[in-house]
Amino acid sequence: MNLITAESLTRAFQSTVAVDGINLSIKEGVCTALLGPNGAGKTTTLNMLTGLIKPTGGSIAFDERYHGDRRQYIGYLPQFPKFYGWMSGQEYLMYTGQLCGLTKKAANERAEELLTLVDLAEAKRKRIGGYSGGMKQRLGIAQALVNNPKLVILDEPVSALDPIGRREVLELMKKLKKTTSILFSTHVLHDAEEVSDDIFIMNRGKVVIEGGLAELQTKYQKPTIYIETEEEPDIWCRALKKKEWFRHMHLDKKQLTITVENINTAREELLADATLHKLKPLRFEVVRTTLEDLFMEVAKK
Numbered sequence: 001m002n003l004i005t006a007e008s009l010t011r012a013f014q015s016t017v018a019v020d021g022i023n024l025s026i027k028e029g030v031c032t033a034l035l036g037p038n039g040a041g042k043t044t045t046l047n048m049l050t051g052l053i054k055p056t057g058g059s060i061a062f063d064e065r066y067h068g069d070r071r072q073y074i075g076y077l078p079q080f081p082k083f084y085g086w087m088s089g090q091e092y093l094m095y096t097g098q099l100c101g102l103t104k105k106a107a108n109e110r111a112e113e114l115l116t117l118v119d120l121a122e123a124k125r126k127r128i129g130g131y132s133g134g135m136k137q138r139l140g141i142a143q144a145l146v147n148n149p150k151l152v153i154l155d156e157p158v159s160a161l162d163p164i165g166r167r168e169v170l171e172l173m174k175k176l177k178k179t180t181s182i183l184f185s186t187h188v189l190h191d192a193e194e195v196s197d198d199i200f201i202m203n204r205g206k207v208v209i210e211g212g213l214a215e216l217q218t219k220y221q222k223p224t225i226y227i228e229t230e231e232e233p234d235i236w237c238r239a240l241k242k243k244e245w246f247r248h249m250h251l252d253k254k255q256l257t258i259t260v261e262n263i264n265t266a267r268e269e270l271l272a273d274a275t276l277h278k279l280k281p282l283r284f285e286v287v288r289t290t291l292e293d294l295f296m297e298v299a300k301k
């Protein structure tokens with residue numbers, strides 16, 4: 001079931017179209033990644049979904065089970081969250097809880113629950129100014145959960161962290177996704193692959209690829225043959241393009257990477273052809289393209 005459905009969603013800033021007529025279906029109970037290079041339009045999209053900025057075109061609908069202002073059902077962690085360094089983690093969560101309308105007592109109880117969830121119970125009385133990057137980000141996620149949201153939206157939650165902080169936050173997201181729907185943005189494919197179920201890849205304001213992680217992996221991970229030869233194999237390469245199994249080729253001097261449709265036929269014919277053309281292969285390897293290759297292709301475009 002979809003929690004949020006956005007249709008033809010558009011946002012222009014003067015002459016810049018940051019988000020260009022995208023359709024998004026964010027499902028309930030799953031973790032969705034909005035992936036894309038810098039400037040793709042991820043933050044603008046998230047800001048429209050949270051209600052922070054208005055679209056200049058299109059529509060956003062929250063599931064009809066949840067009435068009224070959709071902001072009450074959404075928790076949000078911005079890309080550059082601001083904390084009061086002099087407050088303790090506990091004070092900060094109580095403060096945000098009360099801003100969300102909780103009584104002091106309820107805010108205190110919620111703060112305790114959340115501090116345990118994000119593994120900050122021991123540091124709850126320490127000043128935030130002394131927290132590590134990972135601890136701050138975990139506190140930011142706790143803050144996003146204060147109002148018991150149906151969907152928590154995290155803008156680049158791990159991008160600015162060192163490897164330890166990154167691991168802490170990714171592990172927290174894995175834990176969180178068991179109970180809360182998550183939508184997060186990232187420009188790191190590996191993070192999306194690690195925690196998300198659904199992926200939308202954006203580039204230049206448009207969604208260029210979308211689907212379930214497993215579905216995308218099956219669809220785009222094509223068999224590939226890597227060949228390194230003694231001489232530059234230019235002439236041979238031209239002939240390969242006519243083969244039925246041929247899909248795509250990248251030649252870098254003597255290193256040839258060929259994406260193919262049928263690995264068995266391709267392997268047999270390539271080996272036979274290489275002998276026929278008196279080519280001297282130094283390496284012949286069967287590998288697979290990864291989603292990383294796909295993402296890099298999209299990013300380059």
Ligand SMILES: Nc1ncnc2c1ncn2[C@@H]1O[C@H](COP(=O)(O)OP(=O)(O)OP(=O)(O)O)[C@@H](O)[C@H]1O
Binds near residue numbers: 013
């Ligand atoms: N307030 C604004 N005024 C003018 N242009 C903007 C504004 N906000 C975003 N843009 C432009 O819209 C485009 C998309 O920006 P956005 O921040 O949404 O991308 P992003 O994918 O989140 O990138 P990043 O990972 O760098 O944050 C960029 O070209 C950006 O310069």
